[in-house]
Amino acid sequence: MIANEVAYNGKVEGDVIVTKADAVINWIRKHSVWPMPMGLACCAIELMASAASRYDISRFGMEVMRFSPRQSDCMIVAGTVTYKMAEVVRRIYDQMGDPKWVVAMGACASTGGMYRSYAVMQGVDNIVPVDVYVSGCPPRPEALLDAMMKLQDKIGKESSVKALTKSASAVSS
Amino acid sequence: MIDQDFIDELLVKHEYLSLVSHEDCLTLSCNRDHWLNFASYLSLEETFDLLVDLTAIDHGEDAEVRFSVVCHYYSRVHHDYIRVHVECASNENPEILSISSVYPSADWHERETFDMFGIRFTNHPNMKRILMWDEYPYFPLRKEFPLAGIDTPLPAPDVVEVTDASVEPAPMMGGPFVSSGSGPMSDSEPRAKDESWTEKSEKPV
Amino acid sequence: MSPTTTKEISIGDVAAREAAGINQMDGEDRMALNVGPSHPTTHGVLRLILELNGDLIEKCEPVLGYLHRGDEKIAENMTYNQFVPYTDRLDYLSPLANNVAYAISVEKLTGLELPERCQAIRVLVCELARISSHLLGMGVFGMDAGAWTPFMYTFTEREKLYTLFEELTGARFTTSYTRIGGVARDIPEGWLDRVSKFCDELPFATDEVEKLLTRNRIFLDRTEGIGQITKEDALAYGLTGPNLRASGIDLDLRKDKPYSGYEKYDFDVPIGTRGDCYDRYLVRIEEVRQSIRIIKQVIADFPSGAWYAEDAKKIFAPPKEKILSSMEELIQNFMIVTEGPQIPSGEVYFEAENPKGALGFYIVSKGGGVPYRMKIRAPSFCNLSILEKLVPGHQLSDITVILGSLDFVMGECDR
Numbered sequence: 001m002i003a004n005e006v007a008y009n010g011k012v013e014g015d016v017i018v019t020k021a022d023a024v025i026n027w028i029r030k031h032s033v034w035p036m037p038m039g040l041a042c043c044a045i046e047l048m049a050s051a052a053s054r055y056d057i058s059r060f061g062m063e064v065m066r067f068s069p070r071q072s073d074c075m076i077v078a079g080t081v082t083y084k085m086a087e088v089v090r091r092i093y094d095q096m097g098d099p100k101w102v103v104a105m106g107a108c109a110s111t112g113g114m115y116r117s118y119a120v121m122q123g124v125d126n127i128v129p130v131d132v133y134v135s136g137c138p139p140r141p142e143a144l145l146d147a148m149m150k151l152q153d154k155i156g157k158e159s160s161v162k163a164l165t166k167s168a169s170a171v172s173s
Numbered sequence: 174m175i176d177q178d179f180i181d182e183l184l185v186k187h188e189y190l191s192l193v194s195h196e197d198c199l200t201l202s203c204n205r206d207h208w209l210n211f212a213s214y215l216s217l218e219e220t221f222d223l224l225v226d227l228t229a230i231d232h233g234e235d236a237e238v239r240f241s242v243v244c245h246y247y248s249r250v251h252h253d254y255i256r257v258h259v260e261c262a263s264n265e266n267p268e269i270l271s272i273s274s275v276y277p278s279a280d281w282h283e284r285e286t287f288d289m290f291g292i293r294f295t296n297h298p299n300m301k302r303i304l305m306w307d308e309y310p311y312f313p314l315r316k317e318f319p320l321a322g323i324d325t326p327l328p329a330p331d332v333v334e335v336t337d338a339s340v341e342p343a344p345m346m347g348g349p350f351v352s353s354g355s356g357p358m359s360d361s362e363p364r365a366k367d368e369s370w371t372e373k374s375e376k377p378v
Numbered sequence: 379m380s381p382t383t384t385k386e387i388s389i390g391d392v393a394a395r396e397a398a399g400i401n402q403m404d405g406e407d408r409m410a411l412n413v414g415p416s417h418p419t420t421h422g423v424l425r426l427i428l429e430l431n432g433d434l435i436e437k438c439e440p441v442l443g444y445l446h447r448g449d450e451k452i453a454e455n456m457t458y459n460q461f462v463p464y465t466d467r468l469d470y471l472s473p474l475a476n477n478v479a480y481a482i483s484v485e486k487l488t489g490l491e492l493p494e495r496c497q498a499i500r501v502l503v504c505e506l507a508r509i510s511s512h513l514l515g516m517g518v519f520g521m522d523a524g525a526w527t528p529f530m531y532t533f534t535e536r537e538k539l540y541t542l543f544e545e546l547t548g549a550r551f552t553t554s555y556t557r558i559g560g561v562a563r564d565i566p567e568g569w570l571d572r573v574s575k576f577c578d579e580l581p582f583a584t585d586e587v588e589k590l591l592t593r594n595r596i597f598l599d600r601t602e603g604i605g606q607i608t609k610e611d612a613l614a615y616g617l618t619g620p621n622l623r624a625s626g627i628d629l630d631l632r633k634d635k636p637y638s639g640y641e642k643y644d645f646d647v648p649i650g651t652r653g654d655c656y657d658r659y660l661v662r663i664e665e666v667r668q669s670i671r672i673i674k675q676v677i678a679d680f681p682s683g684a685w686y687a688e689d690a691k692k693i694f695a696p697p698k699e700k701i702l703s704s705m706e707e708l709i710q711n712f713m714i715v716t717e718g719p720q721i722p723s724g725e726v727y728f729e730a731e732n733p734k735g736a737l738g739f740y741i742v743s744k745g746g747g748v749p750y751r752m753k754i755r756a757p758s759f760c761n762l763s764i765l766e767k768l769v770p771g772h773q774l775s776d777i778t779v780i781l782g783s784l785d786f787v788m789g790e791c792d793r
Contacts, residue, residue, distance in 0.1 A: 226753065
């Protein structure tokens with residue numbers, strides 16, 4: 001059996017599930033990703049399109065877009081990050097509760113894209129750690145959906161218990 | 174459309190105006206001491222009640238008069254624009270009267286022009302930057318300012334502390350390749366117009 | 379707290395508020411509230427610093443520039459054709475209309491006359507862009523007022539439009555369709571039929587949205603009489619487009635200064651009477667119907683012939699199949715790609731009636747393939763400048779509706 005899957009076989013174990021803590025935590029986390037749409041520019045419209053009728057992001061359990069950073073755990077940076085906006089993006093990232101992930105949607109958020117100019121930060125990874133980069137200017141909604149599934153895969157492979165105990169010991173010490 | 178009679182009458186009434194050759198709409202050059210008067214004349218006594226645009230041109234560091242302000246008025250009666258050029262007083266600290274008292278829409282346009290060119294509009298109610306942040310030290314649309322930008326600290330010290338980020342010049346090595354369009358082929362071959370520096374090589378002095 | 383604030387006052391009733399003397403309160407009860415730049419109702423990255431007196435807004439200071447990307451500086455550093463993709467990203471709800479406005483302004487400098495077919499294509503895509511922009515504007519406006527369903531309906535129609543755009547330009551969203559002196563390619567076979575099919579079906583969707591919103595009591599209560607802009611204010615602050623027309627001023631550049639052959643088509647310009655949020659919504663929904671009318675006329679009499687200016691050898695690169703088969707065209711293409719289209723020196727200002735208002739380009743050329751200075755007159759920038767005057771006196775919850783009804787895009791506001 002793959003270590004990251006939740007093991008359940010009702011015939012053998014009855015109503016008891018035996019599995020790894022990591023697998024359970026990750027399983028819960030990856031199926032309840034609440035995105036925070038950091039809609040900055042053109043990509044935000046494609047982000048809206050992926051939430052709207054044709055692409056319907058709720059098929060993957062991520063339709064609960066929350067504009068409050070306190071309620072969300074995945075920031076989708078959709079659009080050009082300018083230097084003036086950079087501090088705001090970082091402050092909002094800081095306000096999100098752990099664990100949190102960041103998706104850089106589109107060329108601008110990933111690398112500055114076609115805006116090589118004095119006002120544009122050349123990639124949002126200068127200020128926040130990015131988990132998934134999506135190419136395209138703007139990426140199609142399918143690309144965003146794919147990125148979100150990649151993020152789910154990534155969440156599934158994390159060692160969550162270690163991270164939990166680590167942060168707990170950091171707090172106590 | 175604006176006809177010749179209208180232009181003649183305008184030039185007779187206001188001797189501080191002069192006609193500039195134009196392709197599309199009536200273009201006038203106005204003396205800077207009278208430009209506020211002319212704006213209120215256009216608004217109150219003529220039908221040019223819409224100030225559609227106000228901006229500036231940097232004629233380059235070597236130009237005799239470096240900065241001139243350009244604005245466009247639209248008349249709903251003539252269905253036409255008037256373009257007015259005004260030269261700014263000083264090349265180092267360019268200044269000109271604000272027309273936001275006559276046209277409230279000029280308020281933001283003037284702030285933007287100040288932000289981009291450093292032209293101060295006297296008597297403006299709120300003369301500060303509008304697009305860049307307040308502490309930004311340069312005027313980006315001046316000709317000597319490189320497209321890539323210049324090293325500057327980020328405005329938020331707390332974010333800088335955590336991320337160590339700052340305003341850095343953008344790498345231009347893959348930038349748009351443009352030809353100057355004149356001279357021998359070896360000089361005019363297309364290259365990044367703003368070829369100052371890249372991520373890997375230092376800025377040439 | 380002074381006792382006056384505890385009085386119950388109905389929403390939007392300015393007279394009652396003044397009678398209760400709420401507008402003349404002391405400074406001590408005021409609260410500063412920051413809205414944005416990341417806020418669901420600011421449609422991008424607008425930031426408002428409000429001064430509140432209870433729920434009443436006393437002062438509003440908009441802060442812009444969170445999406446300032448330096449488009450004008452970039453334009454000075456590249457050839458005219460290289461800048462076309464950047465115009466997509468100005469008003470990113472109607473890229474096709476931006477492309478057309480930009481191309482026409484540069485063509486005005488060269489004095490180029492375009493063949494009829496090219497003009498008709500441009501009118502067609504401009505109107506499709508208008509529909510797409512207004513559909514989103516209405517859907518999001520409904521969402522701002524608390525109605526989620528119209529957004530879903532309008533987005534379904536927008537997806538159909540995206541399919542049409544993709545077939546025409548190769549991209550759903552950022553189209554970059556025009557070139558100086560023409561368009562990127564001719565329309566594909568059978569595309570016009572699909573457009574007219576779309577135009578036949580669209581009224582059902584807009585009717586549906588109207589059923590949900592136009593006579594909806596909650597929607598009416600939240601929008602009627604809110605955010606009223608007088609004729610004088612609208613002109614003084616340089617408003618254009620549907621926002622200006624909702625205030626009762628008959629200014630539509632498609633009628634007043636026709637470009638690209640708009641004078642050939644018959645359409646009405648909807649005008650509002652009160653200039654409130656509700657009127658702005660009504661004007662938009664009527665403009666969608668008028669756009670359908672224009673599109674039907676264009677399709678009914680679609681000209682044949684060339685779709686680019688064939689005699690403009692130094693401006694428009696020839697079609698691909700000619701480049702690959704003929705030496706002369708190959709050289710012509712090489713020169714245009716490397717040196718840019720050769721534009722004579724001069725200055726030009728051109729405004730097009732875009733979905734958001736008059737999008738203007740002021741271009742100063744000193745000859746050659748690169749502009750010396752390009753100023754983009756963004757309608758959203760001017761439309762937003764009225765906020766300082768408009769917002770004070772409203773309740774905090776009216777902010778969402780006022781911003782939604784102004785229908786702005788920060789991409790072109792900050793450039």
